Amino acid sequence: MQKIYDPKKEDWTQLLKRPTQTFNDIEETVKSVFKDIEKNGDQAVTKYTKKFDGVGIENIQVSNAEIEEAVNLVPDDLSDAIVLAKNNIEKFHKSQISTTKKIETAAGVVCWQEKRAIQKVGLYIPGGTAPLFSTILMLAIPAKIAGCQKIVLCTPPNKEGKIHPAILFTASLCGIEEIYKIGGIQAIAAMTFGTNTVPKVYKIFGPGNQYVTIAKQVAQQYDIAIDMPAGPSELLVVTDDSANAGFVASDLLSQAEHGIDSQVILVSTSKKMMEQVEKEVIKQLKLLPRKEIAKVAISNSKMIYCESDQQAVDLINEYAPEHFIICVENEDFYIQNIQNAGSVFIGNYTPESAGDYASGTNHTLPTNGYAKNYNGVNLDSFLRAVTFQKISKKGIQNIGNAIELMADAEGLQAHKNAVSLRLKSICDEN
Numbered sequence: 540m541q542k543i544y545d546p547k548k549e550d551w552t553q554l555l556k557r558p559t560q561t562f563n564d565i566e567e568t569v570k571s572v573f574k575d576i577e578k579n580g581d582q583a584v585t586k587y588t589k590k591f592d593g594v595g596i597e598n599i600q601v602s603n604a605e606i607e608e609a610v611n612l613v614p615d616d617l618s619d620a621i622v623l624a625k626n627n628i629e630k631f632h633k634s635q636i637s638t639t640k641k642i643e644t645a646a647g648v649v650c651w652q653e654k655r656a657i658q659k660v661g662l663y664i665p666g667g668t669a670p671l672f673s674t675i676l677m678l679a680i681p682a683k684i685a686g687c688q689k690i691v692l693c694t695p696p697n698k699e700g701k702i703h704p705a706i707l708f709t710a711s712l713c714g715i716e717e718i719y720k721i722g723g724i725q726a727i728a729a730m731t732f733g734t735n736t737v738p739k740v741y742k743i744f745g746p747g748n749q750y751v752t753i754a755k756q757v758a759q760q761y762d763i764a765i766d767m768p769a770g771p772s773e774l775l776v777v778t779d780d781s782a783n784a785g786f787v788a789s790d791l792l793s794q795a796e797h798g799i800d801s802q803v804i805l806v807s808t809s810k811k812m813m814e815q816v817e818k819e820v821i822k823q824l825k826l827l828p829r830k831e832i833a834k835v836a837i838s839n840s841k842m843i844y845c846e847s848d849q850q851a852v853d854l855i856n857e858y859a860p861e862h863f864i865i866c867v868e869n870e871d872f873y874i875q876n877i878q879n880a881g882s883v884f885i886g887n888y889t890p891e892s893a894g895d896y897a898s899g900t901n902h903t904l905p906t907n908g909y910a911k912n913y914n915g916v917n918l919d920s921f922l923r924a925v926t927f928q929k930i931s932k933k934g935i936q937n938i939g940n941a942i943e944l945m946a947d948a949e950g951l952q953a954h955k956n957a958v959s960l961r962l963k964s965i966c967d968e969n
Contacts, residue, residue: 540805540817540837544844546854555858557773557802557907558839569753572724573731573761580734587725594700600736601702601718609707621709624897625676631899632681635918647934654922656686657764659738661730662715663745664694666722669797670703671746677901677916678744679713685921690715691730691738695722723747727754731763742766744916746903749800766920767905767913771800774891775860777851777873778807778816782866783887787812788819790864793892795836796829804858805842806851808867813842852876859910862891879911932965 546554575583581599589595613621641651662678665671675692682690692715694706702720710718719737721729733739742764743755752770759765774794776787791803807813820837824830845851852873855863859879866887867873877883881904882894895902903916930938939958946954 540803540820540840540842542813542817542842542844544810545846545850546843548853551854551857554841554843555804555854557771558800565750565753566757569724569750569757573728573754573757576725576728576734577732580732581736584721584725584729584734584737587723588696588721591723591725592695592698594696594698596696596700596720599720601707601720605702606707606711606718609702609704610711612704613708617705618708620897621672621676621705621712624673625680625712627897627899628676628680628901629684632684632901632918636684645934645937647931647937648928649930649934650926650928652924652926654685654919655925656688657742657921657923658687659689659740659742660687660691660921661740661743661745662690662692663726663730663743663747663751664692664706665745665747665751666694666697666703666706670694670706672703672705672709673896674745674903675706675709675713675715677903679710679715681901681916681918682744682921683714685918687921689738689740690717691740692718693721693726693730693737694718695726696720724750724754727751727758731758731761742921744903744920746770746772746906748798752907766903766916768907768909769861769903770906771802772797772862773802773804773860773906774862774864775804775806775855775858776864777855777867778805778809778812779867779869780809780812781868781887782807782809782812782816784812784815784819785823786887786890787816787864787866788823790891791816791820791837791840792823792827792833793890794862795833795840796827797832797836799832799835800839801836803836803840804860805840806845806855807842808845808848808851810844813844817842848872855880859905859908861904861906861910862894864889864891881905881910881915935961936965 639651639653641649643649660682664674692710729737730740730743744766746769749770752768755765756768772794778787794801794803827833856879861881863880864884865873870885884891894900901916905913939962942958943955
């Protein structure tokens with residue numbers, strides 16, 4: 540990992556740059572796939588599955604028999620772990636259910652807001668270098684709690700044209716019935732336009748590589764909403780001398796093993812801790828099955844020394860990490876001053892992987908600096924807020940004149956007339 544000591548503020552933008560391709564680098568590829576699938580539907584989906592995933596599939600929808608077979612293949616201890624995680628995630632997201640409250644803004648004027656589920660949602664579950672069945676829990680559970688009527692799940696097949704058993708088990712556990720063997724750009728495009736097999740949805744959720752990220756952004760051009768432009772995973776850890784170097788190294792590597800375009804950053808007010816963490820990273824990296832992937836990600840990562848906590852938190856807010864771990868003695872300072880982060884993990888015994896799997900919080904989070912203006916997936920991500928109002932005769936009399944004056948000032952006579960006619964009608968009755 541590259542070491543930087545006390546960087547100047549004017550250098551932060553370049554220093555904190557992510558190792559990702561730009562939109563323009565892959566936009567052309569994404570748009571060409573979209574146009575083909577819009578025109579040719581399932582035929583184009585099959586073509587790109589063969590081209591990008593290296594497998595020809597006749598029936599892209601997962602059958603009930605495939606689901607039943609997969610459920611039986613998942614070991615009992617793993618299925619028990621998934622059930623435990625499911626229960627915790629349900630508890631956390633059910634706590635986000637809001638109650639309707641009617642407000643009388645003026646005498647006779649009652650306003651309120653009610654939540655309505657998005658009717659059709661699409662869930663994208665990565666399954667390339669790692670089958671992320673945990674992401675199903677993070678997306679399907681709040682979708683079910685919200686009451687979404689149709690939930691479509693797309694995930695890439697392996698070279699044998701199959702889906703990892705844990706993915707199908709988890710989907711079944713969450714009550715997902717429509718599962719399709721489609722990955723990458725073609726999955727996002729299929730859910731955007733709909734095909735003879737895959738339903739069109741109103742909003743697409745789920746993380747993915749840079750191609751999936753750009754595909755989701757292109758989907759927005761076709762009036763499809765997305766959760767956020769979530770791309771390659773990233774983690775920032777802040778430490779001082781109170782941190783456990785072995786723990787910190789394990790957290791950095793846990794994100795580095797996601798993919799070669801992942802990025803991890805250590806920010807520390809202790810040069811000694813930086814040296815200790817670097818030694819631990821080298822030692823632990825040798826033992827990882829995915830060490831070749833992690834090694835590339837680590838080469839794109841940095842250790843940054845800051846002289847003060849204030850300088851450190853300012854730099855962290857500028858980076859806006861997806862995951863942020865606080866391993867310092869003065870943890871309250873960072874808790875109070877962090878503004879831009881997807882999810883925060885506090886203390887030596889709170890690994891980022893807890894949030895990835897079983898603590899209850901959602902792991903679908905903004906990356907690439909989008910934590911400055913996006914939040915992670917939550918229950919409200921699957922809901923729309925609809926406002927209601929009911930005005931009585933007394934109410935329209937109380938606010939009518941103000942409406943007439945404002946409409947007249949804006950030159951909107953029909954708006955004014957809509958009130959004036961009602962006020963005259965009430966006056967005539969009396």
